[in-house]
Amino acid sequence: MNEAVEALPPDSASPRIxxxxxxxxxxxxxxLLLWWIGTALNPGGLIPSPQDVGTALxxxxxxxxxxxxxxxxxxxxxxxxxxxxxxxxxxxxxxxLPLGMLIGRLRIVKELLEPTFQVLRPIPVTxxxxxxxxxxxxGPKSAFFLVALGAFYPILVNTxxxxxxxxxxxxxxxxxxxxxxxxLFPKVVLPASLPGMFTGLRLGLxxxxxxxxxxxxxxVQIGLGAMIMDARxxxxxxxxxxxxxxxxxxxxxxxYAVVLLGRRLLAWSPQHG
Amino acid sequence: MxxxxxxxxxxxxxxxxxxxxxxxxxxxxAPGEFVCLIGASGCGKSTLLRMIxxxxxxxxxxxxxxxxxxxxPGSDRGMVFQDYGLFPWLTIRKNIAFGPIARGRPKAxxxxxxxxxxxxxxxxxxxxxYPHQLSGGMKQRVAIGRVLANDAQMALxxxxxxxxxxxxxxxxxxxxxxxxxxxxLSVVFVTHSLEEAIFLADRVVVMSPGPGRIVAEERITLExxxxxxxxxxxxxxxxxxxxxxxxxxxxxx
Numbered sequence: 028m029n030e031a032v033e034a035l036p037p038d039s040a041s042p043r044i045x046x047x048x049x050x051x052x053x054x055x056x057x058x059l060l061l062w063w064i065g066t067a068l069n070p071g072g073l074i075p076s077p078q079d080v081g082t083a084l085x086x087x088x089x090x091x092x093x094x095x096x097x098x099x100x101x102x103x104x105x106x107x108x109x110x111x112x113x114x115x116x117x118x119x120x121x122x123x124l125p126l127g128m129l130i131g132r133l134r135i136v137k138e139l140l141e142p143t144f145q146v147l148r149p150i151p152v153t154x155x156x157x158x159x160x161x162x163x164x165x166g167p168k169s170a171f172f173l174v175a176l177g178a179f180y181p182i183l184v185n186t187x188x189x190x191x192x193x194x195x196x197x198x199x200x201x202x203x204x205x206x207x208x209x210x211l212f213p214k215v216v217l218p219a220s221l222p223g224m225f226t227g228l229r230l231g232l233x234x235x236x237x238x239x240x241x242x243x244x245x246x247v248q249i250g251l252g253a254m255i256m257d258a259r260x261x262x263x264x265x266x267x268x269x270x271x272x273x274x275x276x277x278x279x280x281x282x283y284a285v286v287l288l289g290r291r292l293l294a295w296s297p298q299h300g
Numbered sequence: 301m302x303x304x305x306x307x308x309x310x311x312x313x314x315x316x317x318x319x320x321x322x323x324x325x326x327x328x329x330a331p332g333e334f335v336c337l338i339g340a341s342g343c344g345k346s347t348l349l350r351m352i353x354x355x356x357x358x359x360x361x362x363x364x365x366x367x368x369x370x371x372x373p374g375s376d377r378g379m380v381f382q383d384y385g386l387f388p389w390l391t392i393r394k395n396i397a398f399g400p401i402a403r404g405r406p407k408a409x410x411x412x413x414x415x416x417x418x419x420x421x422x423x424x425x426x427x428x429x430y431p432h433q434l435s436g437g438m439k440q441r442v443a444i445g446r447v448l449a450n451d452a453q454m455a456l457x458x459x460x461x462x463x464x465x466x467x468x469x470x471x472x473x474x475x476x477x478x479x480x481x482x483x484x485l486s487v488v489f490v491t492h493s494l495e496e497a498i499f500l501a502d503r504v505v506v507m508s509p510g511p512g513r514i515v516a517e518e519r520i521t522l523e524x525x526x527x528x529x530x531x532x533x534x535x536x537x538x539x540x541x542x543x544x545x546x547x548x549x550x551x552x553x
Contacts, residue, residue, distance in 0.1 A: 194385075196381060196383060196385040197385060197387065199353075199355055199373065199379065199381070199385065200379070200381070200385035200386075200387070201387075201398075201402070202354075202355075202372070202373035203353060203354075203355075203373045203374070203375065203377065203378055203379045204375055204378070204398055204399035204402050204403075204446065204450055205374070205375035205399055205402045205403040205450065206402045210402075214402065215387075218387070218389040218390075219387075219388075219389065221389065294430070295388055295389045295390070295391075295430040295431075295432070296388065296389070296432075297432045
């Protein structure tokens with residue numbers, strides 16, 4: 028994005044103004060305007076106006092407007108969902124990282140597990156919902172399982188790819204410097220594949236946020252997904268949209284934190300540094 | 301002659317597909333000797349170098365280092381690759397310390413060694429940079445530095461300056477000679493440039509393809525630093541060129 032800005036012709040008369048923030052808000056502002064105009068032209072419609080959603084957000088956060096079952100529930104719902112997202116993500120990473128390394132480097136493990144995962148992977152998390160509720164019961168355990176499932180595959184696939192695509196030259200370099208074959212894994216494979224694994228973790232965490240609503244369709248009482256489901260049943264569409272916005276912003280901030288972390292840890296990698 | 305550091309005796313390489321990359325190569329390298337392998341592509345010069353390094357299996361004959369058969373890579377033979385092969389996740393200093401640390405030297409000692417070679421290679425300003433921040437010439441300095449820091453007795457260089465621009469290449473050739481003289485290292489240097497071979501080597505080994513083999517050896521006795529435009533230099537170049545192209549000449553005749 029910075030390159031695009033630099034490519035603009037320099038204005039010799041006045042000091043250059045950084046237009047990046049402007050570029051970044053154009054699309055959201057236009058979308059908001061279209062939404063507002065659309066609902067203003069059609070006052071009796073089923074889609075609530077931005078003002079309605081704003082009011083709902085305020086009530087969700089601080090209460091004092093409707094004082095119903097949704098009021099002041101934003102923080103508890105957000106904490107419950109974020110807890111599930113991060114907990115399930117950590118569980119998924121704890122399983123997918125070692126499994127991915129084994130599948131990527133050991134032929135026997137690859138032959139043993141890869142075909143199974145290839146078949147399981149295309150099955151959507153939504154399809155697992157009924158089975159998950161039978162296996163883990165109605166409530167948070169099922170939600171946890173479904174979110175972990177959503178985060179698992181991106182981490183697995185990227186880890187397998189990362190450990191498999193280590194430049195062969197680096198093995199030769201390490202060996203001629205005195206690294207024994209048994210120590211190539213910690214000395215070369217692991218550090219060389221960190222950027223790829225990191226990409227997997229980033230995608231996995233993103234997916235965890237994507238599937239949180241499905242995960243919380245399992246009859247949990249509290250959480251952003253549960254809130255959206257409840258509001259839907261009560262036709263409180265302004266709360267549904269407020270919930271969508273909260274998930275979007277939470278997922279964005281969560282991803283941004285991961286990107287900052289990556290820049291710190293992977294300063295050596297041209298893709299991350 | 302002193303006891304050879306490295307000896308290749310009737311060394312051959314046939315790849316599993318049946319392609320014969322090298323036939324009956326005999327080569328002796330003395331301690332401190334600078335030898336260039338030269339030849340057209342397919343002449344087996346890189347194969348021979350990689351067999352000396354231990355990266356390729358030997359399918360006939362044998363290669364010995366200080367009388368011991370070469371069976372795999374070892375830190376006594378350090379390799380400098382054309383594409384550098386630096387560890388992108390390590391700073392320049394840590395790249396150079398990699399070998400000593402891998403061989404179990406205490407960390408402080410390894411870092412002190414690394415610092416010495418960072419300075420020797422003129423890399424002080426880049427000690428804490430990462431490889432992707434360096435130019436090709438600088439990266440190749442790091443690659444040479446890490447072989448030196450690892451107490452290698454022999455540096456194996458596979459067209460190390462092939463990817464560099466002409467100015468950088470000439471500078472690195474001069475620097476390599478300076479380092480070679482200061483350290484007493486043996487060097488086996490693969491190149492396809494006659495000028496580079498004659499400028500650098502004590503001895504030029506001429507190889508020919510189909511199957512790859514050694515066809516001639518020429519000792520270069522010109523005083524260093526060598527003047528690439530001198531008549532003596534050109535005489536040698538002409539002579540070696542005729543050896544290099546002997547095959548074509550025979551076909552043409």
